[in-house]
Amino acid sequence: MTEQLEPMPTDWRRALAVVAHPDDLEYGCAAAVAGWTDGGRDITYLLATRGEAGIDTLEPEKCAPLREQEQRASAAAVGVSRVEFLDHRDGVIEYGIALRRDIAAAVRRHRPELVITLNHRDTWGGVAWNTPDHRAVGRAVLDAAADAGNRWIFPELAEQGLAPWDGVRWVAVAGSSTPTHAVDATAGLERSVRSLLAHRTYIEALTDEDPEAYCRTFLTGNAQASAERFGGRPAVTFELFAR
Numbered sequence: 001m002t003e004q005l006e007p008m009p010t011d012w013r014r015a016l017a018v019v020a021h022p023d024d025l026e027y028g029c030a031a032a033v034a035g036w037t038d039g040g041r042d043i044t045y046l047l048a049t050r051g052e053a054g055i056d057t058l059e060p061e062k063c064a065p066l067r068e069q070e071q072r073a074s075a076a077a078v079g080v081s082r083v084e085f086l087d088h089r090d091g092v093i094e095y096g097i098a099l100r101r102d103i104a105a106a107v108r109r110h111r112p113e114l115v116i117t118l119n120h121r122d123t124w125g126g127v128a129w130n131t132p133d134h135r136a137v138g139r140a141v142l143d144a145a146a147d148a149g150n151r152w153i154f155p156e157l158a159e160q161g162l163a164p165w166d167g168v169r170w171v172a173v174a175g176s177s178t179p180t181h182a183v184d185a186t187a188g189l190e191r192s193v194r195s196l197l198a199h200r201t202y203i204e205a206l207t208d209e210d211p212e213a214y215c216r217t218f219l220t221g222n223a224q225a226s227a228e229r230f231g232g233r234p235a236v237t238f239e240l241f242a243r
């Protein structure tokens with residue numbers, strides 16, 4: 001029998017999801033988010049950029065406000081009303097102190113027990129190379145979850161009134177090719193399709209397919225592909241790091 005994934009922890013109230021671009025959370029993770037918000041959990045989205053370099057035919061100044069608007073709509077589709085942007089530059093996010101500090105500040109502000117991010121590794125598994133933005137943000141999130149709890153790292157944050165928060169218990173990495181945990185996607189799957197579909201401008205530029213068919217095929221296919229490792233249930237998978 002194929003090795004089974006563990007169910008994600010459920011003993012938490014607040015999560016902070018930190019990713020590089022509008023749409024990063026919608027390519028799978030949003031089905032899990034919908035289930036969590038149904039259960040009354042409080043989830044905040046934090047985007048490192050506004051995805052302004054994501055559409056070839058649209059200049060960044062015009063693209064940024066549009067993608068911000070689409071991201072807010074896609075968050076709302078799965079019950080998330082708090083969406084924040086760090087305004088790092090799309091495509092050239094630098095892993096480093098500035099990014100770690102910005103994320104640590106958000107962790108201190110929102111005090112999550114669970115932090116979620118997207119694949120920080122070099123590839124998606126196999127030969128599909130990951131993007132530098134995903135790698136930079138994913139790694140900075142894993143680091144900043146700990147930075148947030150140490151009063152001597154970024155003391156300037158305490159001066160701004162952001163007290164250390166050492167309560168992050170897990171960082172869950174979505175889109176990992178070596179997942180350890182999963183969430184049943186059944187309840188949230190249809191809303192996750194709506195959520196991805198909210199990135200309409202982006203998706204219309206990406207594919208000639210009917211946008212709704214594209215979103216449904218992608219998300220249903222991914223959730224079904226994970227089912228054999230989760231007792232036959234369609235699933236969103238995560239690689240879970242505990243602190």
Ligand SMILES: [Zn+2]
Nearest residue numbers: 020021024134
């Ligand atoms: Zn991305």
